[in-house]
Amino acid sequence: MTMLDQRPDSQQEAANPELERRAERRESWRGFFHAVPAYAYLIAFFVLPLIIVFVFSFASRGRTGRPILDNWNLDAWTKLTEPLVSTIVGRSLFVAALNTVLCLIIGYAFAYWIATRPKQSTRTLLLILVLIPFWSNFLVRTYAWRILLDSDGYITQIGEFTGLWGRMLFTLPAVFLGLLYGFLPFMVLPLYAAIERIDWSLVEAGRDLYASGTRAFLKITLPLSRPGIIAGSILVFIPSLGAYVTPDILGGAKTTLLGNFIVTQFGAARNWPFGSALSGAILIVMVLTTILYFRSGARTL
Amino acid sequence: MEHDVASTEREAGAPGAPPEPAKPAPMTVGVVAVGLHGVTKRFGEDVIAVRNMDLEVRDGEFFSLLGPSGCGKTTTLRIIAGLDYPTDGSVQIYGEEMGLKPPNKRPVNTVFQSYALFPHMNVEDNVSFGLRMQNVDQAEVRRRTGEAIDLVRLSGMEKRRPNALSGGEQQRVALARALVNQPKVLLLDEPLGALDLKLRQAMQLELKDIQHEVGISFVYVTHDQEEALTMSDRIGVMNEGELVQVGRSEDIYESPANLFVAGFVGDMVFLPGEIAATGAVRLKGGEIVQARTTAAPGTSITLAIRPEMLDLYGERSEAPSGRNAVAGTVTRRIFLGESLYYKIDIGASGVFDVRVENVPSAKRWAVGDAVIVDFHLEAATAFAE
Amino acid sequence: MTLHEGAATGRRLDRMLTINGWLVFAFLYLPILVVIGFSFSGANNVGTWGGFSLRWYERMLGNGPLIHALQNTLWIALFSTIVATVFGTAAALSLDRYRRWVSKGTFDAVLYMPVIIPDVTMAVMLLLWFTQIGLPLGRGTIILAHIAFNISFVAIVVRARLANMDPAMEEAAADLYASRWATFRRVTLPLIMPGVLGGGLLALTLSLDDVVITSFVQGPGSTTLPVHVFGLIRRSVTPEINAVSTLMVTASMILVFASLAIQRRE
Incomplete structure (x- = not known):
């Protein structure tokens, strides 16, 4: 297999630092070759596309909307400050942040509940029940709300009967409902993984040292579940920021979010450089968040 | 044979023992099964796991590598097995240089600390794995696998999966899986560490019997000094990557080469002091006692004495003459069943731990009693600091 | 307890x-x-x-374009899953076993980013890239795109499995005269198989479900079922969509249970 393996036994020589270094280098190459297909692929179809987004965001717009790699300018980026655009960016940030908070609050209570069921079999069963919607088609799950919120749907009828709400479809609350519904499982799973791993004797120790239930939770349980909170928040916040399907199906003209706005640039608006700049902005937020995650992950692990 | 073994040790021949006859020429020493010469292992730039180690394990011998965790004993074993490559030095098995040969090309097998039984194979398939990998023919595989399973007394469990076995049974499978290949040397990495005390003691004896039966060298890594003393023909004590002493159990226990070995193997009372004159030590409180030492007068030393070597008397006159006697007060008494442990305060000189056999003739002391601690001068060794 | x-x-x-x-x-x-x-x-x-x-349901089965889209979806999912599973598994092995060759952070980041990146952004990236390098949009580009986001998911699932594996298993195999290939074939692969299959099923699910990326990089005649359905929903909501949705949810559920069954089998 390797050169060393084929060497006849009689030629084995005693170890020296050079031979060891060579053996180590051989191991490294072996590892490198294993990773080559995946990383070559990801470089070709992820990293380079990621770079090209930024390149095109400085290009100028051709007649068909396609970018022309000439006449480099900052037009697309300065366009981000236009009132209409900044309204959409602001709205998207607000929607993504609020959705993350809602998912976190509901998801935490939910994950905590599952993780504290005494029987392992109960926990497993409940977890499977979470996995099913997690694996189910996102489009179908969003579409389901389209039916539920329709003008003659039951939810609208209940709202109108009680006078609490009217027709929700194509409004911001409908978008929120859809996003919450769509992303909740992404929050629950990492939270559950983190909470289930907690050594409850630590909480008991806290209680033993005169911490009240609330204090024990705030000072022990919550910090210990931090990795799950961070992972879940990223898994909800970033995709929410670029959400497209949900606002497209459940929202209306007044609820345009970044995702729809970007798609428009590649469709009706025919402005690819601007679409690239918008995508680039999301990527910057994503990269920063990822770095933050690995930083904190290194601290908590 | 045993005499041969002892006399070739560098630490052999305690001071005061009759002078050894001239050492036999190296050629007459038993065949060397595993020979390490100048072996060093570095991990990265600043970690040196094994430092310039020379070691010879003889044919058919039960050799233990003993030391605290992180002393390099497991790394040494892995270097012999080929699981780690040495940075420098020569590793030979029956005279054949192993160099950087991969583990699958070496005539040794390992019993892993975690057993590392393949969970997706039953007992039989686990045991026969090595033979199948060597393309031994089927009938032979079946015969030898059966024999190995018999040897470790697991007949009837061939079809079980490892997770359906107890810890002790898993341990036996691991042993059979290694022995079935008829390795020239068997390497064992703390194989009994995960078992409870009773089972561990039973397995110690069984391992020793199996080693007798198969007749090959065992290299046994452990941090448990009692285990090493019980099982080994010879012990190598390691500390911080270095082999600090090699010898038979008695040599290691009775004539430790340095303070580390003295403290690591068995209980020991340590008292600080300095050499007053040749063979005489002055303790911190001013008492002069006689001890074995090679240190020059004026050197700061630590005096080491085994607790069971100490006797207690009520009066200096009761103690036999020609021995060391130090006056002190009983501050604590601990009943251990077979023996009693006393703590004797000897003022500025320190504290003696004294173990007295719990026999009818033994006098019992109470806390506060004034006593004389008495010991033979051969029982105390002074180590220069 | x-x-x-x-x-x-x-x-x-x-x-x-x-x-x-x-x-x-x-x-x-x-x-x-x-x-x-x-x-x-x-x-x-x-x-x-x-x-x-x-x-x-009858109407659905008689719907030519819909059935065509379904066939597309299945082929694309199957092909991209196989490639992503092989690549992702190899990458996971490399990351877990041979750490030294590149800094951990960079490569972890590259591996994890496709998981959290919003669909729209990934879609834009790939569309720009494919048009730039002159690849004609169609089934081929959809497969390329699906592999790109699935490698990471497979690698992460397999790596979780590898992390739970005692490294002494492979050492024991080598100690018992197994060559590197035999060690992989007889010990490593059987032990990580639940992770490999689990990762593969996840990849299959994600590929079957994808709407946004596919809709960006598709070409004429290469549309998939979810993209087709998305188009239907945007135009007008009909009960036929309910039937297709039920079909898709059922498929997802079968995949979940298959995955759970594999993970449980030790």
Whole structure:
């Protein structure tokens, strides 16, 4: 297999630092070759596309909307400050942040509940029940709300009967409902993984040292579940920021979010450089968040 | 044979023992099964796991590598097995240089600390794995696998999966899986560490019997000094990557080469002091006692004495003459069943731990009693600091 | 085991958590159940019950473009899953076993980013890239795109499995005269198989479900079922969509249970 393996036994020589270094280098190459297909692929179809987004965001717009790699300018980026655009960016940030908070609050209570069921079999069963919607088609799950919120749907009828709400479809609350519904499982799973791993004797120790239930939770349980909170928040916040399907199906003209706005640039608006700049902005937020995650992950692990 | 073994040790021949006859020429020493010469292992730039180690394990011998965790004993074993490559030095098995040969090309097998039984194979398939990998023919595989399973007394469990076995049974499978290949040397990495005390003691004896039966060298890594003393023909004590002493159990226990070995193997009372004159030590409180030492007068030393070597008397006159006697007060008494442990305060000189056999003739002391601690001068060794 | 006594949850709080738990489950399941229910309704309107009927399923099976899209979807999913599973598994092995060759952070980041990146952004990236390098959009580009986002998912799942594997297993195999290949074939692969299959099923699911990326990089005639359905929903909501949705949810559920069955088998 390797050169060393084929060497006849009689030629084995005693170890020296050079031979060891060579053996180590051989191991490294072996590892490198294993990773080559995946990383070559990801470089070709992820990293380079990621770079090209930024390149095109400085290009100028051709007649068909396609970018022309000439006449480099900052037009697309300065366009981000236009009132209409900044309204959409602001709205998207607000929607993504609020959705993350809602998912976190509901998801935490939910994950905590599952993780504290005494029987392992109960926990497993409940977890499977979470996995099913997690694996189910996102489009179908969003579409389901389209039916539920329709003008003659039951939810609208209940709202109108009680006078609490009217027709929700194509409004911001409908978008929120859809996003919450769509992303909740992404929050629950990492939270559950983190909470289930907690050594409850630590909480008991806290209680033993005169911490009240609330204090024990705030000072022990919550910090210990931090990795799950961070992972879940990223898994909800970033995709929410670029959400497209949900606002497209459940929202209306007044609820345009970044995702729809970007798609428009590649469709009706025919402005690819601007679409690239918008995508680039999301990527910057994503990269920063990822770095933050690995930083904190290194601290908590 | 045993005499041969002892006399070739560098630490052999305690001071005061009759002078050894001239050492036999190296050629007459038993065949060397595993020979390490100048072996060093570095991990990265600043970690040196094994430092310039020379070691010879003889044919058919039960050799233990003993030391605290992180002393390099497991790394040494892995270097012999080929699981780690040495940075420098020569590793030979029956005279054949192993160099950087991969583990699958070496005539040794390992019993892993975690057993590392393949969970997706039953007992039989686990045991026969090595033979199948060597393309031994089927009938032979079946015969030898059966024999190995018999040897470790697991007949009837061939079809079980490892997770359906107890810890002790898993341990036996691991042993059979290694022995079935008829390795020239068997390497064992703390194989009994995960078992409870009773089972561990039973397995110690069984391992020793199996080693007798198969007749090959065992290299046994452990941090448990009692285990090493019980099982080994010879012990190598390691500390911080270095082999600090090699010898038979008695040599290691009775004539430790340095303070580390003295403290690591068995209980020991340590008292600080300095050499007053040749063979005489002055303790911190001013008492002069006689001890074995090679240190020059004026050197700061630590005096080491085994607790069971100490006797207690009520009066200096009761103690036999020609021995060391130090006056002190009983501050604590601990009943251990077979023996009693006393703590004797000897003022500025320190504290003696004294173990007295719990026999009818033994006098019992109470806390506060004034006593004389008495010991033979051969029982105390002074180590220069 | 007193494992969960220390959770120190008061009885009243626990009851509230339980109520919340079942409400969340209701929230998660009701919409799906409503869709499934209405798919069997004979009414022409999506939100009203018109008696049990299979007419929408019949209509679905007779819908040529829809069936064509379904076939596309299956081929694309199958092909991209196989490639992503092989590449992802190899990458996971490399990351777990041979750490030294590149800094951990960079490569972890490259591996994890496709997981959290919003679909739209990934779609834009790939569209720009494919048009730039002159690849004609179609089934081929869809497969390339699906592999790109699936490698990471497979690698992460397999790596979790590898992390739970005792490294001494492979050492024991080598010690027992197994060559590198035999070690991989007889010991490593069987032990990580649940992870490999689990990762593969996840990749299959994601590929079957993808809407946004596919809709960006598709070409004429290469559309997939979810993209086709998305188009239908945007135009007008018909009960036929309920039937297709039920089909897709059923497929997802089969995949979940297959995955769970594999993970449980030790």
